[in-house]
Amino acid sequence: MIQIIGAGAIGCLWLAKLHQSGYPCHIVSRASVTPPKQQLDFTDLQGQQYQFNISHSHQLLTTSIAEQQSTLLVCVKAPQVLAALRDQQSHINTDQVIILMHNGYGCAEEVQQHFPNNPIICATTANASLLNKTLNITHTGLGPSYFGAYQTDNKNHPSSINLSTHIAPLQKAMPDVSWSESILNKCWLKLIINAAINPLTAINQVTNGQLQAPQYEALIQPLVLEAFSIAEAERINFELTDLQQTVANVISATAENYSSMNRDIFYGRKTEIEYINGYLIKKAQQHNIATPILNDLYQQIKVLESR
Numbered sequence: 660m661i662q663i664i665g666a667g668a669i670g671c672l673w674l675a676k677l678h679q680s681g682y683p684c685h686i687v688s689r690a691s692v693t694p695p696k697q698q699l700d701f702t703d704l705q706g707q708q709y710q711f712n713i714s715h716s717h718q719l720l721t722t723s724i725a726e727q728q729s730t731l732l733v734c735v736k737a738p739q740v741l742a743a744l745r746d747q748q749s750h751i752n753t754d755q756v757i758i759l760m761h762n763g764y765g766c767a768e769e770v771q772q773h774f775p776n777n778p779i780i781c782a783t784t785a786n787a788s789l790l791n792k793t794l795n796i797t798h799t800g801l802g803p804s805y806f807g808a809y810q811t812d813n814k815n816h817p818s819s820i821n822l823s824t825h826i827a828p829l830q831k832a833m834p835d836v837s838w839s840e841s842i843l844n845k846c847w848l849k850l851i852i853n854a855a856i857n858p859l860t861a862i863n864q865v866t867n868g869q870l871q872a873p874q875y876e877a878l879i880q881p882l883v884l885e886a887f888s889i890a891e892a893e894r895i896n897f898e899l900t901d902l903q904q905t906v907a908n909v910i911s912a913t914a915e916n917y918s919s920m921n922r923d924i925f926y927g928r929k930t931e932i933e934y935i936n937g938y939l940i941k942k943a944q945q946h947n948i949a950t951p952i953l954n955d956l957y958q959q960i961k962v963l964e965s966r
């Protein structure tokens with residue numbers, strides 16, 4: 660069984676796909692969604708609409724053995740990951756596998772400090788999903804999803820055992836789901852894509868595609884170079900030209916989209932900036948790397964967030 664924490668666009672997408680594949684799953688949302696609705700409205704990539712009866716509560720299920728041994732798929736935004744897990748801490752066994760799927764990086768370290776015995780899987784997805792309203796989503800884009808063990812220095816830690824079997828139900832539920840032995844690289848790639856796209860689209864309130872205009876390209880190229888230098892110092896290998904091309908490809912493939920940070924600023928919500936530019940800047944400081952563009956965008960988002 661899989662229990663999903665977080666009823667946002669991505670949490671509900673996995674719920675819908677697992678449900679369609681017939682795998683037992685449950686979703687846990689914040690108590691603000693009261694009473695927990697037991698129906699999910701789902702529109703797939705072809706525009707086909709479905710309504711599923713779901714299992715939904717504000718607390719993890721712990722009654723049956725299957726529930727006690729369930730895999731936890733955490734799909735809340737980076738700033739809420741630790742709090743969401745700590746809220747459920749008394750319902751989580753030390754051997755339950757915790758999968759973290761969100762934009763940005765840095766949560767796994769925090770989660771490990773509070774859940775030192777739980778195996779942790781880091782994940783990243785390029786699927787796009789739109790939350791129309793509570794428990795009502797549209798799958799808007801198909802892309803690869805990668806999962807891999809969060810590596811610790813401690814070789815006796817359970818996360819160094821083979822965890823790949825835990826993603827088999829997710830592979831059955833959605834196309835293009837892979838286990839990766841280089842998940843750090845995959846997460847950093849997404850981190851750099853988000854650092855290039857999200858703050859600029861949020862500050863200027865433009866779609867991803869509008870970043871193709873020359874005034875933004877002139878910032879994106881040196882920003883990617885800053886991020887590349889930090890990755891290099893962290894011994895995470897990229898080719899600079901590939902990295903720049905990948906960022907350009909994501910911009911054109913998602914041209915019509917408003918990035919998640921664009922929407923957060925638009926709706927006056929807290930953004931993931933601390934776990935995107937903030938994380939890169941922290942790492943840059945440890946290596947004495949100057950990051951004027953990452954810093955400038957970080958500061959501008961902080962100002963917008965505080966309004």
Ligand code: PAF
Pocket residue numbers: 762852853856857867909913916917918919920
């Ligand atoms: O955060 C987002 O919106 C997405 O990760 C991305 C890739 C920038 C596309 O909009």
